[in-house]
Amino acid sequence: xxxxxxxxxxxxxxxxxxxxxxxxxxxxxxxxxxxxxxxxxxxxxxxxxxxxxxxxxxxxxxxxxxxxxxxxxxxxxxxxxxxxxxxxxxxxxxxxxxxxxxxxxxxxxxxxxxxxxxxxxxxxxxxxxxxxxxxxxxxxxxxxxxxxxxxxxxxxxxxxxxxxxxxxxxxxxxxxxxxxxxxxxxxxxxxxxxxxxxxxxxxxxxxxxxxxxxxxxxxxxxxxxxxxxxxxxxxxxxxxxxxxxxxxxxxxxxxxxxxxxxxxxx
Numbered sequence: 598x599x600x601x602x603x604x605x606x607x608x609x610x611x612x613x614x615x616x617x618x619x620x621x622x623x624x625x626x627x628x629x630x631x632x633x634x635x636x637x638x639x640x641x642x643x644x645x646x647x648x649x650x651x652x653x654x655x656x657x658x659x660x661x662x663x664x665x666x667x668x669x670x671x672x673x674x675x676x677x678x679x680x681x682x683x684x685x686x687x688x689x690x691x692x693x694x695x696x697x698x699x700x701x702x703x704x705x706x707x708x709x710x711x712x713x714x715x716x717x718x719x720x721x722x723x724x725x726x727x728x729x730x731x732x733x734x735x736x737x738x739x740x741x742x743x744x745x746x747x748x749x750x751x752x753x754x755x756x757x758x759x760x761x762x763x764x765x766x767x768x769x770x771x772x773x774x775x776x777x778x779x780x781x782x783x784x785x786x787x788x789x790x791x792x793x794x795x796x797x798x799x800x801x802x803x804x805x806x807x808x809x810x811x812x813x814x815x816x817x818x819x820x821x822x823x824x825x826x827x828x829x830x831x832x833x834x835x836x837x838x839x840x841x842x843x844x845x846x847x848x849x850x851x852x853x854x855x856x857x858x859x860x861x862x863x
Contacts, residue, residue: 599615599616599617599618599748600615600616600618600732600733600734601613601614601615601616602614602616602695602733602745602747604696604697611799612697612799614693614745614747614748615747615748616733616734616745616746616747616748617690617734617746617747617748618728618734619725619728619729619734621688621690622690622728622734622746623721623725624684624688625682625684625685625687625688625690626684626721627684628683628684628687628688629670629671629682629683629684629685632670632682632683632684633666633667633670636666636670637662637663637666637667640659640662640663640666641659644656644658644659644662668709668710668712670682671705671709671712672705672706672709675692675700675705675708675709676702676705679691679700680692680693680700680705681749685746685749689748689749689750689751690746690747690748690749691746691747691748691749692705692708692744692745692746693744693745693746693747694743694744694745695733695735695739695743695744695745696743700744703742704742704743704744705742707738707741707742708738708739708741708742708744709738710738711737711738711741711742712724712738714737714738715727715736715737715738721736723736723737724736724737724738727740733745734746761837761840761841761845766838766841766842767826767827767830767838768822768826768827768838768839768841768842769838769841769842770826771822771823771826774820774822775842777820778816778819778820778839778842778843779842779843781819781820782816782819782839782843786815786816787840787843787844789812790812790816790836790839790840790843791840791843791844793808793809793812793836794836794837794840797833805833806832809831809832809833809835809836810832812832812836813832813833813835813836814832816835816836816839817835
């Protein structure tokens with residue numbers, strides 16, 4: 598069983614991430630090494646052209662180019678792909694801040710610059726040993742940059758039948774207002790409401806009440822339903838009814854609309 602990293606935000610939301618161990622990280626590195634080696638081979642082809650002018654110049658260009666490419670590969674991809682390289686993406690891994698904060702560029706830069714230290718004396722021996730004995734499986738570059746490598750599982754499509762079952766939706770008594778609500782709610786707002794319901798059990802009571810109160814007030818400002826339909830309705834139930842409208846075009850449907858589900862989760 599993989600060790601986990603547990604993070605609780607100031608808002609009371611708890612997150613749990615499965616940490617990637619030395620073996621799977623080694624496999625990701627092998628894939629990245631093959632990518633870098635392929636790139637280095639292409640660089641060498643161009644470097645050979647400089648050999649027509651000066652063999653020493655060609656050698657210098659190839660060595661410098663390989664250094665820049667091998668380091669730049671990790672920096673550019675981990676920053677632009679939010680903590681992933683080709684190897685990490687294929688194996689569903691991701692680099693993240695050890696405290697769950699947004700990954701910063703200086704962290705990506707530092708962990709990749711120290712990669713050469715982790716590779717000493719050969720085959721990532723230093724980094725492998727550090728990762729093996731560290732409870733978070735961090736190599737030296739991770740320790741210096743305060744980063745960890747975690748599994749990045751593919752998000753599962755939520756079961757809206759289970760999430761929304763057994764709740765009468767009084768808002769559906771007004772089809773014209775339902776249609777207006779779908780038009781006015783953005784994909785980001787729909788996704789936020791859905792994820793709030795999915796993660797409600799991970800929230801502490803006070804933050805949960807505040808979150809659903811804010812969401813309910815926002816949706817009420819977009820479309821005003823008759824007072825008799827929303828009277829005495831708790832904020833969380835109001836948000837639940839809105840999600841039901843946004844993702845299920847008819848109350849009796851057994852499955853969520855796939856297009857709207859893809860819009861919210863994508």
